[in-house]
Amino acid sequence: MTPVDAAQRTPTTQPESMATGKTMGASRCELSRVIWRSNENMFGSGKGTLILELVDDVAWATAARHSDGHAVTVSVEAMTFFAPVWAGDIVSARAQVEGTGRTSMEIGVHVDAQRCHGTGERERIAEAHLVFVAVDDDGAPRPVRPVHPETDAEYARHRAVAIRREHRRALAAALSEVALPAPR
Numbered sequence: 584m585t586p587v588d589a590a591q592r593t594p595t596t597q598p599e600s601m602a603t604g605k606t607m608g609a610s611r612c613e614l615s616r617v618i619w620r621s622n623e624n625m626f627g628s629g630k631g632t633l634i635l636e637l638v639d640d641v642a643w644a645t646a647a648r649h650s651d652g653h654a655v656t657v658s659v660e661a662m663t664f665f666a667p668v669w670a671g672d673i674v675s676a677r678a679q680v681e682g683t684g685r686t687s688m689e690i691g692v693h694v695d696a697q698r699c700h701g702t703g704e705r706e707r708i709a710e711a712h713l714v715f716v717a718v719d720d721d722g723a724p725r726p727v728r729p730v731h732p733e734t735d736a737e738y739a740r741h742r743a744v745a746i747r748r749e750h751r752r753a754l755a756a757a758l759s760e761v762a763l764p765a766p767r
């Protein structure tokens with residue numbers, strides 16, 4: 584690599600990149616997998632844990648892309664299944680960073696299935712929302728750059744994150760008034 588190439592490839596300094604942020608599209612990520620007969624539960628449909636694993640994997644990938652390093656799942660905030668998956672389906676999960684805090688990233692995930700028998704159209708089978716925290720080599724939280732929405736849909740998702748955070752605060756405040764017993 585020539586000195587010029589090396590200079591061009593050197594990332595911008597940390598403070599500058601933190602200030603400029605990153606677009607939502609820049610770290611968007613999609614992962615797919617096939618559902619096999621061996622993945623069926625006792626009722627013949629695909630096990631939900633397969634989808635959960637795919638969702639966590641794709642959310643990690645987008646969080647790592649956005650934060651340029653390792654990140655950990657701190658919360659699976661919502662996971663909704665709309666339809667079952669079956670052997671032969673190709674399941675694809677698409678994730679994006681929809682909001683950022685100081686060290687945390689709010690990740691939205693959409694999961695579609697392309698049916699083995701059918702028109703080949705993708706059907707939405709699940710949605711999820713997770714929170715990841717960027718961590719350093721010691722596992723301590725590290726700052727992330729802000730995410731910037733660009734399209735109307737991305738602005739809507741960005742606003743939805745603010746609502747989720749407000750609900751989270753309100754829920755924590757309400758639960759703090761209840762003497763919840765520790766799980767046995």
Ligand SMILES: CC(C)(COP(=O)(O)OP(=O)(O)OC[C@H]1O[C@@H](n2cnc3c(N)ncnc32)[C@H](O)[C@@H]1OP(=O)(O)O)[C@@H](O)C(=O)NCCC(=O)NCCS
Pocket residue numbers: 655656657658683684685686687688714716718722723724
């Ligand atoms: C994630 C972790 C590093 C956070 O450490 P911590 O000491 O709680 O750090 P903080 O209190 O500073 O919180 C860090 C961020 O996480 C957010 N956070 C913490 N708990 C949260 C929760 N339950 N839901 C949403 N966000 C949460 C905080 O709001 C903060 O966000 P911000 O910096 O954007 O404001 C630590 O809890 C951890 O290592 N957890 C285990 C993660 C893991 O192993 N996941 C995989 C399980 S197999």
